[in-house]
Amino acid sequence: MLGIRFVKVAPTTYVMVFRGGKIVREGVGLSFFYFGPFSEIVQVPIASTDVPFVFNEASSDFQEVTIQGQLTYRIDDPKTVASLLDFSVKPNGQYRSDDPEKLRDRLTHVAQILTRSFTQHRTLGELLASSDELVKYVSSGLQGSDAVKQLGLSVLSFSVLSIKGTPEMTKALQAEAREQLLRKADEAIFERRNQAVDLERRIKENELNTEIAVEQKRRAVRETKMAAEIAVEEQRSALVDKKVENERKEAAARGDALRATLGPLKDVDWRTLVAASSGASNPRSLIAMAFRDLADGAHKIGTLNITPDLLSQLLDQPKSNSERE
Numbered sequence: 001m002l003g004i005r006f007v008k009v010a011p012t013t014y015v016m017v018f019r020g021g022k023i024v025r026e027g028v029g030l031s032f033f034y035f036g037p038f039s040e041i042v043q044v045p046i047a048s049t050d051v052p053f054v055f056n057e058a059s060s061d062f063q064e065v066t067i068q069g070q071l072t073y074r075i076d077d078p079k080t081v082a083s084l085l086d087f088s089v090k091p092n093g094q095y096r097s098d099d100p101e102k103l104r105d106r107l108t109h110v111a112q113i114l115t116r117s118f119t120q121h122r123t124l125g126e127l128l129a130s131s132d133e134l135v136k137y138v139s140s141g142l143q144g145s146d147a148v149k150q151l152g153l154s155v156l157s158f159s160v161l162s163i164k165g166t167p168e169m170t171k172a173l174q175a176e177a178r179e180q181l182l183r184k185a186d187e188a189i190f191e192r193r194n195q196a197v198d199l200e201r202r203i204k205e206n207e208l209n210t211e212i213a214v215e216q217k218r219r220a221v222r223e224t225k226m227a228a229e230i231a232v233e234e235q236r237s238a239l240v241d242k243k244v245e246n247e248r249k250e251a252a253a254r255g256d257a258l259r260a261t262l263g264p265l266k267d268v269d270w271r272t273l274v275a276a277s278s279g280a281s282n283p284r285s286l287i288a289m290a291f292r293d294l295a296d297g298a299h300k301i302g303t304l305n306i307t308p309d310l311l312s313q314l315l316d317q318p319k320s321n322s323e324r325e
Contacts, residue, residue: 003036005091012047014078036091044078044087048156051104055112063124063169067134069160071111077152084151103151110148111158114141124165125173131160 008031009015017025017032018040025032028046055067075081085099118137119127127134135158142148142155164170 004033005036006033007031007041009043012045014044014046014075016042016044016078016082018042041089042082042087043089043093044075044082045100046075046078048072048074049104051108053108053111055115057116057119059119059124059127060121061123064166065119065124065127066162066164067115067119067160068162068164069158071107071158072156073107073153074156075152076154080150080152103153106151107142107148107153107155110145111138111142114138114145117141124169128163128165128173131163134163135160 007015009029011029014028015026015030016023017034019038024039025034034041049072051071051073053069053071057065057067059065081087081103085103086095086097087100088096090096115134115138118134122130139155139158142158148155165173
């Protein structure tokens with residue numbers, strides 16, 4: 001009625017009322033009446049805004065790469081943005097131009113330029129594994145970008161959801177990676193086998209060393225026993241030598257005693273010894289001695305007569321004392 005209108009904005013919207021080219025009212029989340037024919041309403045959203053993006057770039061090895069992510073920003077200086085872009089609204093609350101959308105495009109272009117600068121210095125294989133580095137690089141570039149500062153914006157976050165190459169190159173890289181993994185697996189198997197062989201060799205060496213040590217111990221035991229037996233035999237030999245020497249000394253002593261006993265008799269006539277041993281009164285002994293003398297001088301005897309009485313006397317056995325009685 002009569003051009004008077006009412007407006008009420010959200011707490012995340014900065015509103016400004018222009019009249020005659022000057023700001024007559026401004027603030028966040030205001031609600032007021034205004035006279036439409038002479039007033040212009042500008043609404044700048046100051047809430048954080050998410051901007052999804054998909055960048056198609058080329059790597060340093062001239063391979064296509066698709067980078068998908070999301071950019072989050074916030075308007076810190078609504079007046080600066082309103083002075084550069086048209087944020088005025090119609091009575092029904094719709095923007096009069098598409099400048100609010102251009103703000104998102106400008107910020108996305110800055111992010112794409114930084115992303116392109118990053119991808120052009122890396123191969124496709126490096127890009128697929130460098131999402132964190134890309135985030136750090138682009139975030140740092142957006143924070144220090146003059147274009148962002150001039151728009152009165154602040155970038156809250158920059159995230160990369162995926163980095164992909166073409167299906168053919170992806171398969172090729174996967175095949176290469178698969179071959180590398182298989183090569184590493186083969187090397188691991190080879191290394192494990194080498195370790196098993198080395199371990200078996202060490203076990204064999206330990207067993208041989210143990211056998212050698214056991215044989216050395218056995219040899220030491222045998223040598224000790226042999227040394228003990230040699231010592232016993234040496235002692236036994238010494239004992240035998242001692243016994244032989246003692247027996248020799250005893251025999252020499254007995255010989256000396258016998259020689260000392262028989263020495264005085266060696267010059268005595270045997271007849272005297274016989275007579276002394278058998279007795280001088282034994283007629284048989286006397287006759288035997290006579291016959292012995294006759295035998296010694298048989299060559300001198302011409303004729304020898306022996307009477308029967310003499311022979312009978314020699315042949316007769318002497319009677320015992322009991323028979324004589």
